[in-house]
Amino acid sequence: MPLILTEEQAMLRDSARDFLAGQAPVAQLRALRDRNDADGFSRALWAQFAEMGFTGALVPEALGGLGLGHVEAGVVMEQIGHQLTAAPLLASAIVAVTALRQGGSDAQQAAWLPRIAKAEAIATLAIDEGPKHRPQQLSTTARTDGAGWVLDGTKTLVLDGHVADLLIVAARLTDGQTGLFLVDPKAPGIQVERTVMVDAHNAARITLQGVRLAAEARLAKDNAAALEAALNAGRCAAAAELLGLADEVFDRTVAYIKERKQFGKIIGEFQALQHRASTLYCDLELTRAAVIKAQQALDADVAKAAAAVAIAKSRAGRTATTAVQEGVQMHGGMGMTDAFEIGFFMKRARVLQELWGDANFQLDALAKRRGY
Amino acid sequence: MSTVTDTAPELSAFRAETRAWLEANCPPEMRQPMTSEDDTCWGGRNFTFQSEAQRTWLNRMAERGWTVPTWPREYGGGGLSSLEAKVLQQEMRALNCRVPLASFGIWMLGPALLKFGNEAQKLEHLPKIARGEIRWCQGYSEPNAGSDLASLATRAEDKGDHFIVNGQKIWTSYANHADWIFCLVRTDASNKHNGISFVLFDMASPGVSTKPILLISGKSPFCETFFDNVRVDKRNLVGTLNRGWDVAKYLLQHEREMIGSIGDREAAKPMGQQAAETIGLDEQGRLADPLLRAQISEFEADEAAFRLTMERAGDLHRARQAHPAMSSMLKYYGAELNKRRWELMMAIYGLDALEWESDRSKHGDKARTWLRTKANSIEGGTSEVQLNIISKRILELPGA
Numbered sequence: 001m002p003l004i005l006t007e008e009q010a011m012l013r014d015s016a017r018d019f020l021a022g023q024a025p026v027a028q029l030r031a032l033r034d035r036n037d038a039d040g041f042s043r044a045l046w047a048q049f050a051e052m053g054f055t056g057a058l059v060p061e062a063l064g065g066l067g068l069g070h071v072e073a074g075v076v077m078e079q080i081g082h083q084l085t086a087a088p089l090l091a092s093a094i095v096a097v098t099a100l101r102q103g104g105s106d107a108q109q110a111a112w113l114p115r116i117a118k119a120e121a122i123a124t125l126a127i128d129e130g131p132k133h134r135p136q137q138l139s140t141t142a143r144t145d146g147a148g149w150v151l152d153g154t155k156t157l158v159l160d161g162h163v164a165d166l167l168i169v170a171a172r173l174t175d176g177q178t179g180l181f182l183v184d185p186k187a188p189g190i191q192v193e194r195t196v197m198v199d200a201h202n203a204a205r206i207t208l209q210g211v212r213l214a215a216e217a218r219l220a221k222d223n224a225a226a227l228e229a230a231l232n233a234g235r236c237a238a239a240a241e242l243l244g245l246a247d248e249v250f251d252r253t254v255a256y257i258k259e260r261k262q263f264g265k266i267i268g269e270f271q272a273l274q275h276r277a278s279t280l281y282c283d284l285e286l287t288r289a290a291v292i293k294a295q296q297a298l299d300a301d302v303a304k305a306a307a308a309v310a311i312a313k314s315r316a317g318r319t320a321t322t323a324v325q326e327g328v329q330m331h332g333g334m335g336m337t338d339a340f341e342i343g344f345f346m347k348r349a350r351v352l353q354e355l356w357g358d359a360n361f362q363l364d365a366l367a368k369r370r371g372y
Numbered sequence: 373m374s375t376v377t378d379t380a381p382e383l384s385a386f387r388a389e390t391r392a393w394l395e396a397n398c399p400p401e402m403r404q405p406m407t408s409e410d411d412t413c414w415g416g417r418n419f420t421f422q423s424e425a426q427r428t429w430l431n432r433m434a435e436r437g438w439t440v441p442t443w444p445r446e447y448g449g450g451g452l453s454s455l456e457a458k459v460l461q462q463e464m465r466a467l468n469c470r471v472p473l474a475s476f477g478i479w480m481l482g483p484a485l486l487k488f489g490n491e492a493q494k495l496e497h498l499p500k501i502a503r504g505e506i507r508w509c510q511g512y513s514e515p516n517a518g519s520d521l522a523s524l525a526t527r528a529e530d531k532g533d534h535f536i537v538n539g540q541k542i543w544t545s546y547a548n549h550a551d552w553i554f555c556l557v558r559t560d561a562s563n564k565h566n567g568i569s570f571v572l573f574d575m576a577s578p579g580v581s582t583k584p585i586l587l588i589s590g591k592s593p594f595c596e597t598f599f600d601n602v603r604v605d606k607r608n609l610v611g612t613l614n615r616g617w618d619v620a621k622y623l624l625q626h627e628r629e630m631i632g633s634i635g636d637r638e639a640a641k642p643m644g645q646q647a648a649e650t651i652g653l654d655e656q657g658r659l660a661d662p663l664l665r666a667q668i669s670e671f672e673a674d675e676a677a678f679r680l681t682m683e684r685a686g687d688l689h690r691a692r693q694a695h696p697a698m699s700s701m702l703k704y705y706g707a708e709l710n711k712r713r714w715e716l717m718m719a720i721y722g723l724d725a726l727e728w729e730s731d732r733s734k735h736g737d738k739a740r741t742w743l744r745t746k747a748n749s750i751e752g753g754t755s756e757v758q759l760n761i762i763s764k765r766i767l768e769l770p771g772a
Contacts (some may be wrong), residue, residue: 031644274759278767286674315674
C-alpha cells in the first residue's frame with residue numbers, strides 16, 4: 001500500500017485542518033488554561049467533533065460510527081497536533097473505542113460505542129500507576145467476590161478522567177493475568193482528583209478502594225489482547241499528534257528565522273541554523289513515513305502492528321523533542337515567553353512523549369521483540 | 373514480501389507471472405546473499421564472470437529488459453510502469469535474487485541520456501548499458517573542484533568537428549576498469565556554470581591514463597584520470613554546448629538516490645541478532661551490553677524508518693508529489709545511517725573486527741568496509757552540501 005494519503009484521506013485532512021484552525025487554535029487552549037475551565041475542554045467544540053465524524057471514526061457503521069481506520073483517525077490527530085486542541089478524542093474515540101471493539105461483547109459494545117460516537121459519553125483507559133509506563137507490572141488488583149469483582153489501586157495520568165463517564169480500568173487478577181473492567185467513575189469507593197498538567201490538557205489521579213463490580217463489568221474477550229491493541233492505537237495516535245506538533249513548530253521556526261534580523265542579516269542566512277533546520281527536516285520526513293506505516297499496519301491487523309507502532313512512537317517522540325527544543329532556541333528570548341505559543345508545543349510534546357511509553361520504552365520493546 | 377496484495381487485478385497477474393519467471397530463471401547460486409563486493413556483476417568489455425550462473429542470470433534478465441525495467445523497450449529496457457517495476461523489485465527481494473548488473477550506466481548516465489541525449493546517442497549507448505556490455509565511469513571531480521564542482525578546469529577546445537580534451541579528474545570510481553567515461557569539461561572559461569559541457573568518450577582513446585588511489589580501507593576503488601590531448605568527436609556532446617551543468621545536476625540527483633539507497637540495503641542478518649550471537653544475552657534475554665543494546669535498537673528503528681522513507685519517496689514520485697530535491701534528503705540520511713551502521717558493527721565484533729589480512733577475517737572485510745563507508749558522506753556531494761541544498765531548495769532559506 002502506498003505510504004501516502006488517498007484522495008479521500010487528503011480531503012479529510014484538509015477539512016480537519018480548516019475546521020480546527022478556525023474553531024480550536026492554540027489560543028483556545030490558552031483561554032481554557034487561563035480561566036481554569038472546569039471541564040478543561042469546550043463542550044460546544046466536542047459536539048462539533050461528533051458532527052464532523054471525528055468521534056465516530058473508529059466506531060463501526062452499524063453502531064453509529066463511520067467505520068474508518070487508524071489512518072483516518074491519525075489524520076485528525078495530526079491536525080490536532082498543529083493546533084494543540086484540548087479534547088477527549090485520543091482517550092475516548094481512539095483508545096477506549098479500540099479497547100471496547102477488541103475486548104467487548106456485543107452488548108458491551110452496543111452499550112457504549114454509539115454514545116461515544118455521538119460524543120454523548122466520554123470513556124477513558126486507566127492504566128498507569130507510577131512515574132513510568134509499565135503495563136506489565138500493575139499493582140491495581142481485581143479479586144473475585146461471589147459472582148462479581150472487587151478492585152483496589154491507584155491510577156495516574158488518566159486522560160480526561162474528571163470528565164469521563166466510563167473508566168476502563170486495567171488490573172491484575174489473582175492468577176497474574178491482566179483484566180479490563182468497565183467502571184462507573186461515580187461508583188462507591190472511587191475518588192477522582194483532577195490533576196492540572198504542564199500541558200494544560202486533562203488528566204486525573206483515580207483511587208479505587210474496594211470498588212465492587214458485577215461479573216459482566218469485565219470485558220468479555222481476551223483482555224490482554226484488547227489492552228495491547230488499545231495501547232498500540234493510543235501510541236500510534238500520540239505519534240500522529242507528535243508529528244503534527246513537530247511539523248507546526250518546524251514551520252513556525254523556519255518562518256521566524258526568515259524574518260528575524262541580527263548583525264544586519266536575516267538569521268536564516270547563517271549556516272549554523274540552516275544545517276540544523278535541514279537535519280530536522282530529514283528527521284520529520286523519516287518520522288512521517290514511520291507514522292503512516294504504523295497506521296496502515298494497525299488497519300491491516302491490529303494484533304500484528306506492535307513493531308511498526310514502536311518504531312513510529314519512538315521516532316515521533318525523539319523528533320518532536322528535537323523540534324520543540326530547536327524551536328525555542330531559534331526563537332531566542334521570545335521562545336521563553338508565555339505570551340508566545342511555542343512553549344505550549346514544548347509542554348505538550350513532553351506529555352505525549354511520556355504517554356504509553358517514551359522513546360526508550362518503545363526501543364526496549366523493539367529489542368525484546370527482536371530477541372536481543 | 374510474499375504477503376503483498378495488489379488492489380489492481382492486472383498488477384497481481386503481473387506479480388504471479390514475474391514470480392514464476394524468476395523462480396524458473398534465477399539460478400540457485402544467484403539467490404544466495406552476496407558474501408563480498410567481489411560478487412557484484414559490473415559487466416563491461418573486460419569483466420570476468422565469477423561463475424557461469426552469474427553470466428546466465430545477467431543474460432536472461434537483459435534479454436527481458438529487466439536490468440533496466442522502466443527504460444523503453446527500443447533502448448533495451450523492459451518498458452515496465454513504475455508500479456510494475458516496484459512489483460519486480462519486491463518479488464526479487466522475496467526470492468533473494470541478486471541484482472543482475474551493477475552499473476553507473478544504469479544508475480547515472482542512462483537517466484541523463486534518456487532526458488538529454490539525442491536519438492542516435494540513445495540508440496548507440498543505452499542498449500549496451502542494459503546488456504552490461506560497456507562499463508562506464510564518471511569524470512566529475514577534479515583536484516580543485518570538489519564540493520565546488522562547477523569550478524572544474526578540464527578544457528575541451530573546439531576543433532571544428534571534434535574537441536581536444538586536456539586536464540585531470542580525481543575520485544573517478546573504477547576508471548581503471550571502465551570502457552567509456554561521461555565527463556564534464558570546460559568549453560567556456562568566461563562563464564562558471566554556463567561554460568561546462570557534458571561529453572562521452574572511450575577510455576581506450578589515445579591520451580587517457582588512470583592511476584588508482586590507495587584509500588584508508590587498503591583498497592583502490594577510485595582513480596586519478598589524466599587526459600592528454602584526447603580527441604572527442606562532437607557527436608558525443610550530450611545536450612547543448614555550455615549547458616552541461618543542467619545534465620550534471622540531473623545526473624547527480626540520480627547518483628544521490630543511489631548512494632542514499634545503500635542505507636536501505638538489508639543485511640543478511642539483522643544487526644541485533646548479529647550482536648546477540650557475538651556478545652551474548654543476560655539472564656533476562658537482553659544483550660549483555662546494555663548501552664550498545666540501546667544504540668542498536670535506536671539504529672534499527674531509524675533504519676526501518678529510512679527504508680519506509682525510500683519507499684514513500686517512490687510513492688510520492690509516482691503520485692507526482694515528490695519534491696525534486698528529495699534526493700538530497702535521501703542521500704544525506706542514507707550516507708549518515710550507513711556510517712552509523714558500520715560504527716556499530718565494529719563495536720559488535722570488537723576485537724574480532726580488527727584483523728586486516730587473515731583468512732579468518734576475510735582479509736579484514738569488516739574493518740575495510742567500515743573505513744570505506746566514511747566516503748559515503750563525501751562522494752556524490754558531501755553531507756554538508758546536501759544540507760545546503762535542502763536549506764535552499766526545500767526550506768527556501770535566504771542566502772543558502
